[in-house]
Amino acid sequence: MLFQSEIGDVSQVASGSLRLGVVDNTISDPRCHVVPALQALRSRSRDLEIHIDIRNPSELERAILDERMDIAVGPFHTTNPGIAQHDLHAERISLYLGAGHPLFDRPSIALQDLAGADYVMRGYLRESQRVPQHVSFNACAVAHNIEGVATLVLTGRYLGYLPEHYAERWVQQGRLRRLLPEAFSHDVAFKILVLRGKRRTRVVEALVEELLSAHAASASAGAAA
Numbered sequence: 001m002l003f004q005s006e007i008g009d010v011s012q013v014a015s016g017s018l019r020l021g022v023v024d025n026t027i028s029d030p031r032c033h034v035v036p037a038l039q040a041l042r043s044r045s046r047d048l049e050i051h052i053d054i055r056n057p058s059e060l061e062r063a064i065l066d067e068r069m070d071i072a073v074g075p076f077h078t079t080n081p082g083i084a085q086h087d088l089h090a091e092r093i094s095l096y097l098g099a100g101h102p103l104f105d106r107p108s109i110a111l112q113d114l115a116g117a118d119y120v121m122r123g124y125l126r127e128s129q130r131v132p133q134h135v136s137f138n139a140c141a142v143a144h145n146i147e148g149v150a151t152l153v154l155t156g157r158y159l160g161y162l163p164e165h166y167a168e169r170w171v172q173q174g175r176l177r178r179l180l181p182e183a184f185s186h187d188v189a190f191k192i193l194v195l196r197g198k199r200r201t202r203v204v205e206a207l208v209e210e211l212l213s214a215h216a217a218s219a220s221a222g223a224a225a
Helices: 002-011 034-043 057-065 146-153 164-172 202-224
Strands: 016-022 048-054 071-074 083-098 118-122 138-143 159-163 176-179 186-195
Touching: 016 057, 016 202, 034 048, 034 202, 057 071, 057 083, 057 186, 071 202, 083 146, 083 164, 083 202, 118 146, 138 146, 146 159, 146 164, 159 164, 164 176, 186 202
Parallel strands: 016 048, 016 071, 118 138, 118 159
Antiparallel strands: 071 186, 083 159, 083 176, 083 186
16 A cells, blocks of 8 residues: 555655544534545545544544554644644534423523533533533533434433534424523634654645645635625
8 A cells, every 4th residue: 555655656646545534423514625625636546545434533643643544634632743733624512402301492591500410521522611610510421422422412311512513403303402602602623633754645645735725715715705
């Protein structure tokens, strides 16, 4: 595989092998442009083999450091000097509860109504730090991916943070309700991670270029709208 990637370097054509890691359930986010970046990369390739893996951010960071992955895309908070980072976009995160929860049909909900509510934490993010200090949840469940959080919130027994683009389908169906966005909603920065100090193959450089280009074009279009 390395020999194939080096051929891509020499020819300046995006060819060879590429190992890409992405966090789960980003495909429904209109601000995430991994798909068009891969489309553009494939159009430049005469011989490209892509290996894509879906993992949580800490696993992706470790895979980059261990050189088991070439590029990772997700909401990273790393300060590791061995990793180079490139900003992409922001994902909007909000707090939700599900139909059947005692508070779900209440016309208005105040912060004090949430005190002691059962809460599912996402194992790789620190959303609990976004909870106002005078509100204390009962953190009694942990999920290590978005689908796990959604599964528990949809039982109507837990509060939990979900990306708004991901939760929207269930909001429209009347199965989820967003809670007090002025207090709980926030943006999470998505980034590209690559290993610092290692000569990158042409195909890796090409995907970084396409990701940055696709997100920059989207940001410019949004600003002009």
